[in-house]
Amino acid sequence: MEIERTVTVDQPVDRVFAYLSDFTTTTDWDPGTVRTERVSGEGGVGTRYRNISKFLGRETELDYLVVEHEPDQRLALRGENATLVAHDTMTFVRRAGSGTTAGEGTTVTYRAEFEFKGLAKLVAPLLSPAFKKLGDDAEQGMREALGQLE
Numbered sequence: 001m002e003i004e005r006t007v008t009v010d011q012p013v014d015r016v017f018a019y020l021s022d023f024t025t026t027t028d029w030d031p032g033t034v035r036t037e038r039v040s041g042e043g044g045v046g047t048r049y050r051n052i053s054k055f056l057g058r059e060t061e062l063d064y065l066v067v068e069h070e071p072d073q074r075l076a077l078r079g080e081n082a083t084l085v086a087h088d089t090m091t092f093v094r095r096a097g098s099g100t101t102a103g104e105g106t107t108v109t110y111r112a113e114f115e116f117k118g119l120a121k122l123v124a125p126l127l128s129p130a131f132k133k134l135g136d137d138a139e140q141g142m143r144e145a146l147g148q149l150e
Contacts, residue, residue: 001124003135004111009146013094016106016146017072020090023049023064029145031137034059044069051079056130062086083120087113110142 009016019025021043026033034052041047049064061081068076072092079086088110095105114131116124 001116001128001131002111002113003131003138004109005135005139005142006107006109007139007143007146008095008105008107009143010105011146011149012104013072013092013106015149016108017075017092019146019149020108020142021069021071021075023047023051023066023077025145026051029138029141031141032134039063041066049077055134056127060084064088083117085115085117087111087115106146108142108146110138 022038024036024038026036030053032053032055034054036049036051039048039050043066045066045068047066047069049066051062051064052059053062054060062079062084063081064077064079064086066075067078068074068089072094074089074091076087076089079088090111091109093107093109095107112135114124
């Protein structure tokens, strides 16, 4: 199962990358996130985060590890718990200003892939509508949060 969304904002790529590469900001833009805390590291490869999210009325915890960190270009994390492995990848593209926008902008593509383990594999196909809503809500939240960066 996968979700992919693209958000374009009138913010410089370095500002957008700095914000989203601090995965604790998920509490600002991902409505499903209850809490994310950095467990270890400084934000680069090897940094660990603990994420608690609410999905279908239940709280679940994922331990995330930053596996790729290319400033202003790409960020990838791998999250895991007993029933799920998640691969979250964000790519960042600098966009020159045009029309009424004189400043620089950024396009972020967020892709989340979910691999279910054990018995969870059997119900995964039934969760497709819930994951679509999760992606739609996160896209809207990300657009709003990034639009307010200063």
